[in-house]
Amino acid sequence: MWLTPYIKGTIYNQMGAYQEAVSVFKEVLNAEPNNDKAYYQMGVSYLALRQQDKAINAFENLLKLILKIPILISILA
Known part of the structure; x- marks a missing residue:
């Protein structure tokens, strides 16, 4: 189940423990590769x-997932 690690990662982000958060979100994505959150x-x-290249990659993956949502495709068309 991805929800508990996701919440843990979000808490790490809120605490400023960004490297720990990245590690947790990688675990979440290993378990559920289509997790846009x-x-x-x-x-x-x-x-x-300040790792812009990695941030861009994460956001590009997010966009790829979002663009597969049928309602958004019809709105953007």
Whole structure:
């Protein structure tokens, strides 16, 4: 179940423990590769760590997932 680790990672972000948060979000994504929330939070963590390339990668993965949502496809078309 990804929810408990996701919450843990979010708490790490709120505490400023960004590297720990990244590790947790990687675990979440290993268990559930299509977890858009984990990609978002991981991107936030990487931005805080000033690792822009990794943040961009996380946000690009997030966008790929979002663009697969049928209702959004119809709205954006």
